[in-house]
Amino acid sequence: MAASALTRIKLTKRAVDALMATDKDWVIFDAELPGFGLKITPSGRKVFLVQYRYPPGRAGRIRRYTIGAYGESLTPDQARSIAVQVKGKLAQGIDPVTQRELLHAEALRAAQEKKRTIATSVEAIATMFIERHAKPRLRSWREYERMLRDYVLPEWGTRPITEIQRSEVTALLDAIEERRSAALADHVLAVIRKLFNWHAARDxxxxxxxxxxxxxxxxxxxxxxRVLSDGEIKALWRALQQIPYPFGPFVQILLLTAQRRDEVAHMQWREIDGDLWTIPRQRYKNGRANTVPLTEEVQSILAALPRSGEFVFSTTGRTAISGFSKAKAATDRASAVTGWRLHDLRRTARSLMSRAGVSGEIAERVLGHTIPGVAGVYDRHDYVPAKRDALRKLAAEITRITA
Incomplete structure (x- = not known):
């Protein structure tokens, strides 16, 4: 059906389907409901509308309220029903177009506010903090991420960071101290402080x-x-021999290599070449790669481990070992050695090396500590032979204690 002289017809499905497009927009109105019409564009798109004057009367401005495009989701009968509602608003003195614009503007403001709230939420800021600051700069970034995930985000995650009050921080720390310990509360406080200071420097x-x-x-x-006594080392070692992979051998290698927990936890098979384990600088505390000679005792432990993925110690085959607290608690019960932390093994190993006659400088290099002064700046020798000898003496001392 062409436009020709048509001005009004009853807008039924059959009639709307029959209307054809022309080279310009044209509008045909319903013969029964005044102001209810259909616009057909040159592309063939058909859009229902209501045309009216506002304020009512000949002096009012002609306005068009768009109902929607004709299709499966909008039939002529549905459009007619909406048109009746629009005309009802006019009868109440409401301008439907203005009302829609106001509602749209309000929805837009609400959406923008929600977007701003999400962008400034503690969770969003914490995610940026881990990605942009902690990962590139902090070797212990996983611990920061865990502290935030376990203790901070469950309480404040969706809240804007600007809303967090001092009293709320205190309440959170009180709860952690009561449920766990004052030391853990302080660890969480340190992570929160670093997060807040980082964000304050940016905003x-x-x-x-x-x-x-x-x-x-x-x-x-x-x-x-804390340094474990010989009796504690013996009891612990015997318990570790009965504790299955990955935690038992993991703790044994912590003591035999004197390296940090996360460095051993993220040990990868590709980092081991013969009797040398090279820890890449990206995950070493001082930012320099560290070569750790592996004694026969360490190699024997490694040879008995499964190779189910890239990590030497893993519970899933895809990620590094985790869940230290639960496994250590089981070790405490099995060994009857309590009041120690995994990091204390590093201090214990350092003390055992001194007892075995290892010089302080070499023992410090085994631990990967930064050597102060000119020697630390200019001496780039890897000291592998000296470190190998030191770790052999350490292994011999552990063997003597545990035999």
């Missing part, structure tokens, strides 16, 4: 609610000097 509108004096323990109280 002048944010001011950290943290102040000095919020820690639960003193620096002196947090200092560790």
């Amino acid at each position: 002048e509108r944010f001011h950290s609610p943290l102040v000095t004096g919020m820690a639960r323990t003193s620096i002196t109280a947090r200092a560790r000097d």
